[in-house]
Amino acid sequence: VLAGLGAAVVAAPVAGAASPTRRPVRYPDVDLSYFDKPITPAPFPIAFGCAAITWKEGPRKAIDEIASAGYRGVQVMANAMKDWPDPAALKAELAKRHLVLACFSGGSPGGVDDVEKEVAAFVTKAEYARAAGALRFQITSPGRNGGVDAAKLKGLAKILDEVGRRTSGLEMPVVFHNHMDQWGESPAEVDAILAATDPKLVRFLLDVGHYRAAGGDPAAAVRKHAKRLAMLHLKDVAAPSADGKRGKFVPLGAGSVDFPAVFAALKDVKYRGWVVVELDSAPDGVTALAAATANKAFVEKTVGVPV
Amino acid sequence: MLSVFTDEISDDFDKACAIAADEFGLEWVQPRKLWGKNVMALDGREVAEARKILTKRGLRVSQIGSPLFKTDLAGAPVSPLSPKRDKFSLDYTAEQQPEVLERGIELCRVFATQRLRCFDFWRLPEPEPHRQAIYAKLREAANACAKHGLILSMEVEHECNTPTAVEAVRTVKGVAAPNFQLNWDPGNAFFAGETPFPDGWKLLDAKRISNVDCKDATVGDDGKPKWECIGRGKIDFVGQFRALKQAGYRGPITLETHWRGAGTAEESTRQSMAGLKAALKTAGLI
Numbered sequence: 001v002l003a004g005l006g007a008a009v010v011a012a013p014v015a016g017a018a019s020p021t022r023r024p025v026r027y028p029d030v031d032l033s034y035f036d037k038p039i040t041p042a043p044f045p046i047a048f049g050c051a052a053i054t055w056k057e058g059p060r061k062a063i064d065e066i067a068s069a070g071y072r073g074v075q076v077m078a079n080a081m082k083d084w085p086d087p088a089a090l091k092a093e094l095a096k097r098h099l100v101l102a103c104f105s106g107g108s109p110g111g112v113d114d115v116e117k118e119v120a121a122f123v124t125k126a127e128y129a130r131a132a133g134a135l136r137f138q139i140t141s142p143g144r145n146g147g148v149d150a151a152k153l154k155g156l157a158k159i160l161d162e163v164g165r166r167t168s169g170l171e172m173p174v175v176f177h178n179h180m181d182q183w184g185e186s187p188a189e190v191d192a193i194l195a196a197t198d199p200k201l202v203r204f205l206l207d208v209g210h211y212r213a214a215g216g217d218p219a220a221a222v223r224k225h226a227k228r229l230a231m232l233h234l235k236d237v238a239a240p241s242a243d244g245k246r247g248k249f250v251p252l253g254a255g256s257v258d259f260p261a262v263f264a265a266l267k268d269v270k271y272r273g274w275v276v277v278e279l280d281s282a283p284d285g286v287t288a289l290a291a292a293t294a295n296k297a298f299v300e301k302t303v304g305v306p307v
Numbered sequence: 308m309l310s311v312f313t314d315e316i317s318d319d320f321d322k323a324c325a326i327a328a329d330e331f332g333l334e335w336v337q338p339r340k341l342w343g344k345n346v347m348a349l350d351g352r353e354v355a356e357a358r359k360i361l362t363k364r365g366l367r368v369s370q371i372g373s374p375l376f377k378t379d380l381a382g383a384p385v386s387p388l389s390p391k392r393d394k395f396s397l398d399y400t401a402e403q404q405p406e407v408l409e410r411g412i413e414l415c416r417v418f419a420t421q422r423l424r425c426f427d428f429w430r431l432p433e434p435e436p437h438r439q440a441i442y443a444k445l446r447e448a449a450n451a452c453a454k455h456g457l458i459l460s461m462e463v464e465h466e467c468n469t470p471t472a473v474e475a476v477r478t479v480k481g482v483a484a485p486n487f488q489l490n491w492d493p494g495n496a497f498f499a500g501e502t503p504f505p506d507g508w509k510l511l512d513a514k515r516i517s518n519v520d521c522k523d524a525t526v527g528d529d530g531k532p533k534w535e536c537i538g539r540g541k542i543d544f545v546g547q548f549r550a551l552k553q554a555g556y557r558g559p560i561t562l563e564t565h566w567r568g569a570g571t572a573e574e575s576t577r578q579s580m581a582g583l584k585a586a587l588k589t590a591g592l593i
Binding site: 023024025026027028030032033034035036038039040042045091095098133169 | 334349353365407410
């Protein structure tokens, strides 16, 4: 029954056919040079979102204005759980605005002494985040007051791994976010935390502004951690002053981050996924919407495609 | 027409074809990934080499395993499933789809097959508002295929917007093009939570089936579906094949192993092919 119904294959005697019982096949004698021209490369494999943190009025206004600015995605903080106790309600509000919840900020642990308590709190937030449609769940680290040592970083890694393990069924990777004034600040601390965590359970959210402020080269970090990279934050920071004082965070393009180099590195490592513009606050006298719009224009100019 | 995805045996196309022809005794194969490259990315020299190997092994192409429309739908939110897109070295965006279609049609011509596989975009969290746009894209592609006498064969795929027979019926009706047919995939429907046979199958019009992909599945200890060797899973392939015979189906039945429980792709496919043939024999198809 399964024989027959062949396509337009030409049946003809062919020398060298594998089996004498097999029907010989010959393919149409045509010019194959068409295939020497590959399919035109895709313009840019990255989707851009904007973080709600810039809006001090709260997440409701943030998602309205992020959508009106033309971003495709958003990152919200855990304060969204107060505005929308039901994650389905947040999901519905985002869907109305055609926004993807690219990432959910889970916050940082208070410390590493009570692992179970910290993990349980993150898991609750992660379950909310996934139910709201989040694609990534972000965890930062505790503040540097009291110093940082290898034992603390290992403790943090244990929490990150355990959250990753308990949320692995959610298909929403846990991402560790480097941050100034926290344990995961310097490139060396980032390396240590990533090395101490299970790559299958914990991925990396590279904040290029924080990484630069800590003395790192964000483009080099993209290449170094390409296999762990699951999200980026775009943020800019002024260069340190002559006396070594740390520079302020500034709008994209106004600081010392080499964004063309960052995007070149992303292209080289074939990064596909989300990149979120994140300004912790808008510059004085500028609204969050105006800042988000200006940053979007900067990104579009830098990468040469509409965000 | 018993067929197999060659990359389910080996990325070495000659080796895969040798096993398909000489060990499995097949006359048909479906190319999807050759030498680690998606079939869409082959250059002229590689297409010539593939045709030479097929000729040498006496094999014909049942369908081009194209990734057409296995991408995000332009104008819709990005699907949460889209980051997983690079499973079969497919790497094409929404903007590239017109070229993917054109190249797929050309591949059908040079590999002398009537069937071009496609999908219907990564599954959206809420597909309903985008259904008409999806149907329009599929209709446009089917019309382009019709000009070359080709069938556009859309896979029922749990990661895309038609994951089950229930939704496949709607899609066929919505696209409304005579050469738009279904690549029925009971394994994918199982992954989407449907009982593909008999529940899903009884909804389908056998005359609109262009290919049947075969991979078995079961439910793991964690309660999630997982791939299984054909004959050892939950899918009633014997019943499915009897129904296909009864319906007079004469198109390709294609092994798409996915299960890797035997350690290697080659051995897993070997065992699955044995299971597939046993089910076909019991059903009276071979």
